[in-house]
Structures are given as structure tokens and as C-alpha cells.
Amino acid sequence: MNSVDAAGLGIGDEYPPRIMGVLNVSEESPYDPSVYDDPGEAARYVDESLIDEGADIVDVGLESANKRFDVLTAEEELERLHVALETIESVSGDAVFSIETRYATVADEALSQGFDMVNDICGFADPKMPTVCAEYDVAVGKMASPPDIERPGAVEETDWESRISADWAAEAGYVEQVYEALKQNGITDKTIVDPAFGGWSEAQTLENDRETFRRLREFRALGQPILVSINRKNFLGEVAGRDTEERLPVSLAATSMAVERGAHVIRTHDVAETRDAALIGKAFTERSSAARGAVSVRELDIGTSGDLRAHLLEWGIDPAVADEHYAAFFELEGLTTSEWTRMEATIADVNAEVYPSGDGGGLLIGTFDAISRIPDRLEGEAGGLGELGPVIENMLQ
Secondary structure, eight states: OOOEEETTEEESTTSOOEEEEEEEOOTTOSOGGGBOSSHHHHHHHIIIIIITTTOSEEEEESSOOOTTSOOOOHHHHHHHHHHHHHHHHHOOSOOEEEEEOSOHHHHHHHHHTTOOEEEETTTTOSTTHHHHHHHHTOOEEEEOOOSOTTOTTOGGGSOHHHHTOHHHHHHOOHHHHHHHHHHTTOOOTTEEEEOOOSOOSSSOOHHHHHHHHHTGGGGGGGOSOBEEOOTTOHHHHHHHTOOGGGOHHHHHHHHHHHHHTTOOEEEESOHHHHHHHHHHHHHTOOOOEEEETTEEEEEOOOOSHHHHHHHHHHTTOOGGGGGSOOOEEEEEESOOHHHHHHHHHHTTTSSEEEEEOSSSOEEEEEOHHHHHHHHHHHTTOOHHHHHHHHHHHHHHO
16 A cells, blocks of 8 residues: 655555545535635634644635536636635644645646645546646545546546446446546556545435445555545435434544545544544554565455455456455565565465565465464575565464
């Protein structure tokens, strides 16, 4: 799992969950408590209701992304940008400031005048967006979306037959489409992926959101931090039978679950409460890793065969491997090509498999019993294999 540096703020497995508070400078935005058009009032809101309550990131929206409203042009967004810029100049607290936009020209202007990162709800539909973010060396949230600047989040509207294949399009469910949408137009080293919870299109259903949430771990196979925006969303409210203003408890429960399933950034209007829920999720998350010398081992977050299939596909391994009765899954780094060959020979008679990637890394999968026997097999080995035995032993304790 790659970690991302967002203006000095670390985002990834080794860091606390990060809270993204929301400020809107768009009069049409539906959530009134976060909407301001006066920079002074907006700055006070950011200081008192976001940063002081525990927000690490402040996401500033120039327009409502609600599908009921017309999409603003880049020029219209730029006309509103001055309110956002005056606001962040007046904020006294310390936070990373994110500009929510679908346009590279708007991102360029915002980054040049003080913003720290970008939140792109159209998933790089503007092909210049990755280039702009790379030029400024900033983190960028990428929401799953078709390659259409006017249809954020509507992954079902993508022409998957031409983009992948007719066979794939006929078989793929909603979550598979979200996963592939995140891969469209590339992923930069500093991308944070967002599976696009919420009613982004007429075709999207509450069950689509629930299935995405159930399978959230699968998005870890993309190797990038995950951002989720689930605060008071309909798919949670329906479960408890609660209207928007009554959904804070269900949002907090889902936040803890999202962090445990792999989310790194939680976008919310309820900052203080969400921060606490995220910390609980992090405290009871079990993802182990260990290192010795040049060798490191990280246990993959595998809960279902679907999680494993997603990882195998990203590694170029036949997903049918997921049908075998394996229980332990580790990513290894730091072995040479010859050491991988020796490793494969060493474990040939135990119920485990290795899949080197060619860059010193690879996968080790097997039963816990088989992998627990590997350290003894590697005893007396030199170099990376000699270091690997104790690392595996430490991981299994």
C-alpha cells in the first residue's frame, strides 16, 4: 500500500485516519451549515467547526455536485475562486486545503495561489488534471467516474464495451465498474481513490452503495489510500429508517467500519464525532507488517475471496488461485531474483505458493501451518532469505 504526502500530512496505513471537513462557497449546495459566500464568516466556520474540531483537511467546493443542478463551466468556477482564496488566507488554524474541482485550469489557479491538494469528483475526465497535480507535486483525490466532465460518479454510463470488452461489460457488476472507473485515465503516485458513494446517477441504487461498502477492502488492491464520503448518506439512513438530520449515529458506526476495512480519509460535515469514530476503527484494525534489513513483509488485508481476486488481478496472477484453500497472504519486498527462485524451491513441498513480481517484490500465500514452517526451512540461509525467516516468524506471533 502506497502512502501519500499531502503537503506534509501523511496518508496511509501507517498514519492515523485523516478527517476531511467540508466548506462550500456555492449558494446552491444543499447542506446549509457548510455554505458561505462571505470569506470572513467562512474562515470562522473553518477555524471553529472544522479545524478546532479535528479536521486535518478542509475540502472547499465551488459548486454543488448534486445531479439536480447544472454543471458550472471552468470560467464560472474561477469567478467563485476568490471567495475560497480569501477564506483560506483568513484562517488561523493549520490544515491542508483541498480544492474540489473537475477542471485542470481551476486546479492550476487554486494551487498557484495557496491550495495544497485537489479533490477531483470527475476522476480525471479532464485529461490535464494528472499533469497539473504532478507539476505541483500535490495529492489528488480521484472519485470513480466516467470520462465525462459533466457526469461525475455515473460509472454505469461509461461505454465499458469499448473501454474493456463486450464480455466484461456483460458480466461486470456495479462494484467492478467502480473499480475499473478508478483505473481509467491512470492513477498518479499521489492519488487517493474514492469509490463514489451517493446517488450520482439515476441508475445508481442504495444497494449499489451497500455492496460497495461491503467490498471496500477490494479497493486496497489498487495500492493507493482510500477516501470515503459516507456522512449521512441515504444507503445508511435507509438501514436505520432515519432522515438526514437523524443519521449521525449510523454515520459514525459506518465510519469505524470503513476505517477497519481500509479507508484512510473520511470526508464529513460532522468533524469531531467522525474523528472519534475513525480513531476507534483504527485502534481495532489488525494489519501487521515487519522488516529486517532490506526485507519487509506486509500481511494483505484479505477478508473474502473477492478481496484476494482483486489483488491477484492487479499482480497479473490468475484469479483462480483464490479458489484454493489458502488462509494467509503476504506481500514481500527486498528479495533478489535468485532468492525468489531459491525460496520457491525451499517451499515446494509445503502448501504455499510464491509469485515474484520481478522488482524484488512478490506475494507469498498459503495455509498458516505451511507458512509457519518456512522460517525453519530458511534457517542458515544468507542474504535476504536469512532475514526473511525471522520476519515471517515475527509476523505470525
